[in-house]
Amino acid sequence: MTSSSTDTPAPVLVLVPGAAGAPADGSDPFHIADATAPQLSITDLVVTRGDGIFETIGAFDGTPINVGPHLARLARSASLLGLPAPDQEAIAAAVDASIEAHADVPELTIRVMYTRGIEGNGVPTCWIDAHVSDDWxxxxxxxxxxxxxxxxxxxxxxxxxxxxxxxxxxxxxxxxxxxxxxxxxxxxxxxxxxxxxxxxxxxxxxxxxxxxxxxxxxxxxxxxxxxxxxxxxxxxxxxxxxxxxxxxxxxxxxxxxxxxxxxxxxxxxxxxxxxxxxxxxxxxxxxxxxxxxxxxxx
Amino acid sequence: MTSSSTDTPAPVLVLVPGAAGAPADGSDPFHIADATAPQLSITDLVVTRGDGIFETIGAFDGTPINVGPHLARLARSASLLGLPAPDQEAIAAAVDASIEAHADVPELTIRVMYTRGIEGNGVPTCWIDAHVSDDWxxxxxxxxxxxxxxxxxxxxxxxxxxxxxxxxxxxxxxxxxxxxxxxxxxxxxxxxxxxxxxxxxxxxxxxxxxxxxxxxxxxxxxxxxxxxxxxxxxxxxxxxxxxxxxxxxxxxxxxxxxxxxxxxxxxxxxxxxxxxxxxxxxxxxxxxxxxxxxxxxx
The missing domain is CATH 3.20.10.10 (D-amino Acid Aminotransferase, subunit A, domain 2)
Structure with missing residues (x-):
């Protein structure tokens, strides 16, 4: 039984506190979170200044395409903006986790977001969301x-x-x-x-x-x-x-x-x-x- | 007794669901919210596209300056971006509420944020945060x-x-x-x-x-x-x-x-x-x- 009024599978959200190096508190580099709950602070610089970078990866029949080139480009964008270098290995693992946690669908859109973080912190905020692609x-x-x-x-x-x-x-x-x-x-x-x-x-x-x-x-x-x-x-x-x-x-x-x-x-x-x-x-x-x-x- | 390690008064957050017209569910046009809790969805278009507008208002000894011109400019920005016209009266009242809820300080920075809202909703997200100004x-x-x-x-x-x-x-x-x-x-x-x-x-x-x-x-x-x-x-x-x-x-x-x-x-x-x-x-x-x-x- 589901209370959902639509057949679209639910989106998956993966938070990646280890995107720019291991989290200071020793926690996991990434974990699944509730995609329907508010997750971002109003003082995150992506919110107050649009100060962040991203990649959009397509996955077809469960296989993400060009993950390496996408994350290399994310690193290039980070360098152009003077952001800490992203840990491409940790993020790639989180991309895989987002696909694994999502219902099997022919086409998935996976966004990798990487921001300058909360004002004054200096630690990037990173998350990945996977959702069924629009009908293109x-x-x-x-x-x-x-x-x-x-x-x-x-x-x-x-x-x-x-x-x-x-x-x-x-x-x-x-x-x-x-x-x-x-x-x-x-x-x-x-x-x-x-x-x-x-x-x-x-x-x-x-x-x-x-x-x-x-x-x-x-x-x-x-x-x-x-x-x-x-x-x-x-x-x-x-x-x-x-x-x-x-x-x-x-x-x-x-x-x-x-x-x-x-x-x-x-x-x-x-x-x-x-x-x-x-x-x-x-x-x-x-x-x-x-x-x-x-x-x-x- | 406070567990805070700093003497800076806490910031105040006012959510303004009525910023572009009365909320559909009949709730109040604005209300105070927890400034330290996550408040924004990762699918808000300000987060995914930097798609929103803002104003920063200074308040000196509790008096906000140029509220009318700031909100007129917000309306001008909304028009340039094809956003719904903001309800300037509701937002002005929310600005006052943010100052009233904040500790008395000589200089307050009040940000009015107005976004294209959550993807697919078509309803702007609006909030106001008031915090002690940096030492300028x-x-x-x-x-x-x-x-x-x-x-x-x-x-x-x-x-x-x-x-x-x-x-x-x-x-x-x-x-x-x-x-x-x-x-x-x-x-x-x-x-x-x-x-x-x-x-x-x-x-x-x-x-x-x-x-x-x-x-x-x-x-x-x-x-x-x-x-x-x-x-x-x-x-x-x-x-x-x-x-x-x-x-x-x-x-x-x-x-x-x-x-x-x-x-x-x-x-x-x-x-x-x-x-x-x-x-x-x-x-x-x-x-x-x-x-x-x-x-x-x-």
């Missing part, structure tokens, strides 16, 4: 994407590191506002464009472009996140004998390409059907191949 | 300020509203990183500069500049917050017969000025002693006059 089928079928000015140049990553471009921070209000703006334009997602005319990334995704036999993505040095999905795809494509590399691209380069996708660990490879008002070629077979790679099925 | 005496005595590129032009407020410039959001990781960068340069605070060369604001403060008999601040149309302190000061200065107005200023304009301050509701008017390596004139008597205005003593 309509999104994966193809998306209209609106280009939006990011207001920044591709040079800021090198010149102004305090702008935190390339760090996956929990200060994502601009990213959320960009998605709202894209939706108000009749699109499903946005593609940020730098002031020097180069395309960057989506608010929560990485750009992949095909031009002939070459597969291209925005260089990390332009201030975008190093995409874990594009990492997997490039490795697979290169093994297949294709050219796959970083390249600065204009909006026109994408609009005249042979196909473009927004990549994310939970939404996988969503083909862009329209970039603003320009229709792009789509290749369902290639997209299915990408999905197989990104879900670990090949 | 050294900061108020004079600060070294480092200029830092904000990476954005003064035109983005008009042209790219999704960048949320001019909204006081809880996505402040960049602001915090800028303060860390300034400190690494031996300064106490930062002054953001736009890519078109104009000075903007501090990461958590408003710029005030004196040139001869004119008092100047950055125009709100350049994408800075409308400062509540500069509002009070301009009103007082204009009554005294001075010129006080918005004006775009270069770094050189500030460096060659007759004095400059960073203004905030809790730190008040901190004179800038050095802008990068340039020493600025300071006027302790004028600063004291500003403090008297900003604490409601004149």
């Amino acid at each position: 089928a309509p999104y994966r079928a193809g998306i209209r994407v609106a280009t939006l000015d990011r207001g920044l140049a591709t040079t800021v990553f090198e010149e102004s590191p305090w702008l935190l471009q390339g760090a996956k921070t929990l200060s994502y209000a601009v990213n959320m506002a960009a998605v709202r703006e894209a939706k108000s334009r009749g699109a499903q997602d946005a593609l940020f464009v730098a002031t020097d005319g180069y395309v960057l990334e989506g608010p929560t995704s990485t750009l992949l472009v095909r031009r002939g036999d070459a597969y291209l993505t925005t260089p990390v040095s332009a201030g975008v996140l190093p995409g874990t999905c594009v990492g997997s795809l490039f490795e697979a494509l290169q093994k297949e004998g294709h050219e796959a590399r970083e390249q600065l691209m204009s909006v026109e380069d994408v609009a005249t390409s042979d196909g473009a996708w927004l990549l994310s660990s939970t939404r996988l490879a969503a083909p862009i059907t329209h970039l603003d008002d320009v229709e792009l070629p789509v290749d369902p077979e290639l997209t299915a191949h990408f999905e197989a790679i990104l879900t670990g099925r090949v | 005496a050294p900061y108020r005595a004079g600060i070294r300020v480092a200029t830092l590129d904000r990476g954005l032009a003064t035109t983005v407020f008009e042209e790219s509203p999704w960048l949320l410039q001019g909204a006081k959001t809880l996505s402040y990781a960049v602001n915090m990183a800028a303060v860390r960068e300034a400190k690494s340069r031996g300064a106490q605070d930062a002054l953001f500069v736009a890519t078109d060369g104009y000075v903007l604001e501090g990461p958590t403060s408003t710029l005030l500049v004196r040139r001869g008999d004119a008092y100047l601040t950055t125009p709100v149309s350049a994408g800075v917050l409308p400062g509540t302190c500069v509002g009070s000061l301009f009103e007082a200065l204009q009554k005294e017969g001075h010129e006080a107005r918005e004006q775009l200023m270069s770094v050189e304009d500030v460096a060659t000025s007759d004095g400059a301050w960073l203004l905030s509701s809790t730190r008040l008017a901190a004179p800038i002693t050095h802008l990068d390596d340039v020493e600025l004139p300071v006027d302790p008597e004028l600063t004291a006059h500003f403090e008297a205005i900003l604490t409601g003593r004149v």
